[in-house]
Amino acid sequence: MKPSSFDYVRPNTLQEALELLADGTEDSKVISGGQSLVPMMNFRLARPARLVDIGRLSELEVIRTVDDRVHVGARVRHVQLQNTPLGGPLGSLLRRSAALVGHLPIRTRGTFGGSLAHSDAASEWCLLTRLLDAEITVRSIRGERVIPAAEFFVSVFTTAMEPDELLTSVALPVLPDDHRTGIAEFARRAGDFAIVAVLGDVTVSDGTVTAARIAIGGVDDKPFRSAAAEKALLGGTFGLDLLQSAAEAAADEVDPPSDAHGDAVYRRDLVRALLPRALAAGAAA
């Protein structure tokens, strides 16, 4: 239950951090809040040879709204998002999702970017970025590139980032007031990773759904967008009946894994139950 030895460096600037990541050191790993990485190190599931601590890069701790995008810095902590004064359907979705990330003492340390870079398929932030087609900015000494969320998550604990790249910020779309957003998830204990989580963002005009996005966690090795549920919602009259038929479509579409936390049949049932709950609750918020 103690981590194996590693070297530790704490750069003072972004440039210094990028140079360290590019210096050819084998098994170098970035540590941000450490709330996923350190447990894995304590279990020795992860044994990095060197940690690059980005804790001093305060320029990554900022949330900035520019035009129709909210840029969330990689080191913004979960608790900052839980308390964000940001208005509208995006603000509400961020607050409600943040409240489901671990427990308070985890949320005071863990960061938004760290969660994405860790890439757990049931993580609220991975699902939210996938739901909203967020754009993820990564930097290296070679330059900067923007990766769409659809391409960012490759598999469990695997992203499209190269070893010398650092996640710096994420652009989320500001959602106008005709969007209804919501999240519902099921976990055995408060604060656990969800067995299944469903996030939704639907646009409703005169009672009719004109756009729909549904993201589901716990049913694939990465955040899953349900094309079947989105198709079922589109053009329909927003209400419980429509949500239930979308939930049926999603439950048919997913091919969930079976493990100690729940088998495939159970996870399909959870999809059926949680999808309407995510958006019915969101409709009131």
Place this chain on the structure above:
Amino acid sequence: MTATVPLRLLVNGERHDISVEPRRTLADALREDCQLTGTHLGCEHGVCGACTVLLDGQPARACLIFAVQCEGVSIRTVEGLSADDENLHPVQQAFWDHHGLQCGFCTPGFLMLAAGTLEEDPERSDEELRDILSSNLCRCTGYQNILAATRAAAAQMRP
């Protein structure tokens, strides 16, 4: 690889100049290097909350942060809650009065969790208190007296 690095920690307002390997967690550094054994270690992977301390006033798991990350951070442990034995912190007094502990192993973590959140905002709702207290594990009490103690401490700490 196993070389130690010199480090200055600020714990309960006192400086501790220690030398640790980078892999030393804050919890181990507090216990082994600063001789502050009030911080308890249960699961060592962030689940039980026994090692909860305050970092710049906010509750955090001392087993999920390395001591080297804590340079320049104000650390508060259970030893720093009250000035002396005669004047307990309102949270300590409330745990005493309401029998908020049995074996006492999880108690330092619960005290720091409650003290940190109530010092920030003593007006928290019952629902919020339940959610916050769900962060830590207690295997003796059944939580009801911990909740009762935290409620009482909140009432005491309101202006």
